[in-house]
Amino acid sequence: MKTELEHSFVELLEKHQNIVHKVCRLYTNNYDAHNDLFQEITIQLWKAYPKFRGDAKFSTWMYRVGLNTAITLYRKSKRQISTQAYEGVEFKIKAEDYDDTEEQQLKTLYKAVHKLNDIEKALVFLYLEDKDYKEISQTLGISEVNARVKMNRIKTKLKAILNP
Missing domain, CATH: 1.10.1740.10 (RNA polymerase sigma factor, region 2, helix turn helix motif)
Known part of the structure; x- marks a missing residue:
């Protein structure tokens, strides 16, 4: 019971x-x-x-x-x-x-994200889940400003990985 x-x-x-x-x-x-x-x-x-x-x-x-x-x-x-x-x-x-076929269009992005460090992966994940920076900062235990700065740096890093 x-x-x-x-x-x-x-x-x-x-x-x-x-x-x-x-x-x-x-x-x-x-x-x-x-x-x-x-x-x-x-x-x-x-x-x-x-x-x-x-x-x-x-x-x-x-x-x-x-x-x-x-x-x-x-x-x-x-x-x-x-x-x-x-x-x-x-x-x-x-x-x-868990149906992987729904995410085929994200396969390339996932490969790029796997090249990021642990914290960067978590930040990208929450960002892709449409979490606002306040919720991202609360989840990761960092400031909102830090979350924004890190996300901008990660976007630049992902662009470099995806477009060598």
Whole structure:
């Protein structure tokens, strides 16, 4: 029998799971790594959920936990995502099939974005998600001005990567 906390978590995760898929797509290169990172982010979200105060939107909080988890694992494993076992809680979440065909037109952009550092990737990701600079700054823990300056530099860098 699910508790109210478990029920609300599963409901919110199902509603916003595309956020996690997008983070996984950004930081992994294959199906297995994508699934492993998805599982790890879900575990970290569940561990942190009781502390979620609702000061920010759930999706903003989810971006922050997801990106921090991906960046931490990415740095620890030097580009090979590893997972940790989590015993005791089992969720049955209806996972949507991640359809890569919808993003074929973004393939070139993703290749270029993969050449950026961790923070630059996160900033581009949030920018492409149509987040305003205030939400980007809150998610990444930087000032709005810093987010704008970094984004302008990243745009220049991406143009150089895409048009050598």
